[in-house]
Amino acid sequence: MNKQTKIDFIDLVHSIISNFIDENYGDIKSISSVPDPDTLSKEIDFTLGNKHSLDQMKGFIHQYLDYSIKTGNIHFYNQLFSGFSTLGYTGDAIVAATNASMYTYEMSPVATLMENELIKKMCQLIGYDNGGGTFVTGGSNGNFLALLAARHKQNPDSKIEGLFNQRRLVGFVSKDSHYSMLKAANQSGIGLNNIIQIPVDSDGKMRLDYLESNIEKVKSKDDIPFFVAATAGTTVRGAYDSINEIGDLCEYHNIWLHIDGSWGGGVLFSSKHQHLMSGLEKSDSFTWCAHKILGVPIICSMTMLKDKTILKTINEVSGTDYLFHDDGHMDLGRLSLQCGRRVDVLKLWLFWKYYGDSDLEKQIDRLFDLASYAKKKVVDSPILGLVPPVEFLNICFQIKPKNIPDENLNSFNILVRNQLIKEKGIMVNYAKIGENTCIRLITTNLDLQKTHIDLFFESLHAVVDELLS
Ligand SMILES: Cc1ncc(COP(=O)(O)O)c(C=O)c1O
The missing domain is CATH 3.40.640.10 (Type I PLP-dependent aspartate aminotransferase-like (Major domain))
Structure with a gap:
């Protein structure tokens, strides 16, 4: 690959990535639903062997992005990470380019x-x-x-x-x-x-x-x-x-x-x-x-x-x-x-250098406030049972509507969680606490606002109502 081709291709990829971020991150779109392996295997040619042109490579990059889970989206609550860090991304891109x-x-x-x-x-x-x-x-x-x-x-x-x-x-x-x-x-x-x-x-x-x-x-x-x-x-x-x-x-x-x-x-x-x-x-x-x-x-x-x-x-x-x-x-x-x-330090160093100690502190404190806000939503709901206490950013609760027998609650919680992904484009995880399967909501996305948490609980209640109707 000659130098000009390299640069042209990288420019192209940068613009694809910018579009991807623009279209999928923040709160504008939902996260993708999780594709099943059969669908993926039909859609993407995973086999290795034949040569491909750069134009075809562009197609593979689009496919990768299309089927990826949009973890930078505000509705991604599934893991202990969420969101898109501009300086973090920048740091990693520089690291890949300088490859030390x-x-x-x-x-x-x-x-x-x-x-x-x-x-x-x-x-x-x-x-x-x-x-x-x-x-x-x-x-x-x-x-x-x-x-x-x-x-x-x-x-x-x-x-x-x-x-x-x-x-x-x-x-x-x-x-x-x-x-x-x-x-x-x-x-x-x-x-x-x-x-x-x-x-x-x-x-x-x-x-x-x-x-x-x-x-x-x-x-x-x-x-x-x-x-x-x-x-x-x-x-x-x-x-x-x-x-x-x-x-x-x-x-x-x-x-x-x-x-x-x-x-x-x-x-x-x-x-x-x-x-x-x-x-x-x-x-x-x-x-x-x-x-x-x-x-x-x-x-x-x-x-x-x-x-x-x-x-x-x-x-x-x-x-x-x-x-x-x-x-x-x-x-x-x-x-x-x-x-x-x-080189994993660059992304964090850039992040810390930009925000400084004081903004870092404000960001952490704000996430705690959002966790308290979410906790209150759980406590105020007649069908949600909080697993107290909420010390950090994990809000664990079980969905327990009156008309679901106790022995079906665990599977009902998983059903609601899966419907939230499919219908509302909101991804949250579940885990067992003792014998109870609970929803584990994590308020770690630095762009998260109270309105997003409102939307999360409205969507969850709507899914529960639908499943019970
Ligand atoms: C408390 C705790 N320790 C360790 C780990 C492992 O971290 P990593 O996934 O970076 O290996 C996790 C991951 O969630 C965690 O929650």
Whole structure:
């Protein structure tokens, strides 16, 4: 492809993308319904082999966009992210165009300093005076990195010798913690059987009494309790575990405390709401995903550690001379689980630089206000049952009209949810809380207004009325 053809094609694609954003994002159109795989397979030629012209490639790009779920649309409430970030998009486009890798300073000089600054700022906010950290490929990997660091702190020999013939290391998470903690147990060699899932209370928070008694039980067997992960904003209910109290317990028993703030960690930016994570400075590590609450494009996650030396120690191996030519300080690849690593910092740095701390705080506070507004809508409705409390941006409720028998409520909630997508172009998710299937509404789109929430509930009630008529 010659240079002019490249530029012409990129111009064309930019205009296709601008049109896509114009037509589908904001509140003008509904999200697409989810196409079934048979339809997609008929519509799009997925096979690889034959050559195609650029004109045909344009056709494939249109098809991709047409059938994509419009996550930037205001009516997309389905995941923990929603909306379109202009600066986030810009950052990612620049990253693709410049195609650097974060492993060495000489490959990514500007991004290296940006990442250093961002991690420093995060450590200050958390209260890690000599902390450090790294960008990771998502909250799950951030949690894995934290578990690995905790394993190393407890048993530094495990890096060389593995965990064979050692005293058993046991970790603790809550039953409502994200499933990535269990995956991390496997990845780190701790093993699923050595992660105890502590029950939660009626508010969805880790039960301290159970945590304490299980720590004691582990000790009495001469096993080693070495890791507790508290969640700041659980995936389904948005609950915050009691970091202060858990922190004291961990300090007493000399246990690594990780905070999975992948979803709810953004309250750090709000003086009004950061009390939800009070005691955070007692933790040893903290994971946060800017691609969730701030809506910058996926992935934009980081893990910070109180003791910055540990990151380097766990990641340092031989055979890296071909890559790292620095004096040991500037190449961030030394701190990373990966070799090649995408520049994820730029999109967040641009976003933060533009809004500044104060607007960031205002945005977070506004999302909380919208969550309260939505909660009131639920409480005021005679057919909706709230799952209290609403601590963060997750509003969970069950639709329970009088004439639907209890045993049919779970399937009825799923039916309403699916009809909302099909008929109203509004996409919201559902999840089980205990035995009840509930709607999980997430107010994380930074462009969301009260009128959109009004429309959400009007549409939901209309669908319920239709199904009951
Ligand atoms: C609390 C929590 N932790 C971790 C994760 C995993 O994050 P990621 O999808 O970026 O791996 C999620 C995802 O929703 C989450 O809610």
